[in-house]
Amino acid sequence: MLVVSPETFERGQMKGRLGALDAEMKAILSKRNLKGVEKWHMYKRVLDKYLSTLSDINASIGIPIVRAERSLDRGQRVESSSALKKSLEELKEKRRLG
Numbered sequence: 001m002l003v004v005s006p007e008t009f010e011r012g013q014m015k016g017r018l019g020a021l022d023a024e025m026k027a028i029l030s031k032r033n034l035k036g037v038e039k040w041h042m043y044k045r046v047l048d049k050y051l052s053t054l055s056d057i058n059a060s061i062g063i064p065i066v067r068a069e070r071s072l073d074r075g076q077r078v079e080s081s082s083a084l085k086k087s088l089e090e091l092k093e094k095r096r097l098g
Contacts, residue, residue: 014057021050059095 028034028042 009059015051017053018050018057021046023054025050056095 025043025046028039028046029041034042
């Protein structure tokens, strides 16, 4: 079994989405029953989605650095770990809404 981070999994899904968008753009260009302006509008709409997805894939993931003191007991470390997880989730949500 292979374990991957949620960010890595999400990026893999986005790459699959890029392939689907690419195929959709090619299909639009090959349609003969559309006028040039109609093709352009359809193509542009899909291209914008493609570029947005590509930008999300290439965006760096901010990971806050949490300093753990050796004198902390196990309960405090768990709090630090959960605080880190919450911070990562907030960053991910902010990036998605941004």
